[in-house]
Amino acid sequence: MKTQNLPKKTLWLWQIRVVMLTAILIGLCFYFVPFPNILKIAIFIIAILGVIMVIWYLPVLFKSYEILFGNEAIIINYGVFIKFSHIMPYTRLIYAQSFATPLARLFGVTALSFKAARSRIIVPEINLSDAEKITSSLTSEARHD
Numbered sequence: 001m002k003t004q005n006l007p008k009k010t011l012w013l014w015q016i017r018v019v020m021l022t023a024i025l026i027g028l029c030f031y032f033v034p035f036p037n038i039l040k041i042a043i044f045i046i047a048i049l050g051v052i053m054v055i056w057y058l059p060v061l062f063k064s065y066e067i068l069f070g071n072e073a074i075i076i077n078y079g080v081f082i083k084f085s086h087i088m089p090y091t092r093l094i095y096a097q098s099f100a101t102p103l104a105r106l107f108g109v110t111a112l113s114f115k116a117a118r119s120r121i122i123v124p125e126i127n128l129s130d131a132e133k134i135t136s137s138l139t140s141e142a143r144h145d
Contacts, residue, residue, distance in 0.1 A: 004067040004134075009107045010125040011062045015054045016103065022050030067123055069134065074114060076121055092116040096138050098131050 029042045060080050068075040073089040093116055100110040109125035112134065 004069065004123075004126060004130060006062050006065045006067075006124055007109065007127050009109050009127070011058060013104055013107050013109065013125055014058050014062070018050060018053045018058065022046060022053075025050075062124070065124065067126075069137075074121060076123065086119075086121045088114055088116055088119065088121050090138070092119075093138070096135055098135060100125070100128075 095115040112123040
């Protein structure tokens with residue numbers, strides 16, 4: 001059973017995304033909210049939520065990810081407040097896809113999506129070389145069956 005943890009680059013990528021989203025929301029508050037007091041409260045709340053996400057929540061969330069590629073199934077465990085466990089047997093796997101945003105490509109990471117008849121598992125961004133090993137091992141398994 002091969003265990004895969006998320007690389008540090010994934011955390012940095014998501015922290016950049018959250019900072020960009022927070023900046024966009026603050027900019028929209030400046031543009032659309034004409035009342036100064038409401039503007040100050042909205043900016044304060046958005047900024048606090050953005051800081052909490054970047055400094056505390058994202059590091060704890062990505063540290064909790066445990067991805068297991070066993071002999072029979074892909075198992076993903078993660079969660080901060082609520083723990084999730086996704087199990088997808090290889091026999092049910094219909095489709096595997098890797099995808100990356102331009103920002104993710106700059107970091108050299110890609111996300112994986114595994115689909116079955118009634119479910120889907122998305123593995124957050126992992127190193128490109130690891131993603132290629134995983135998808136190639138899945139295709140070699142499919143050829144042997």
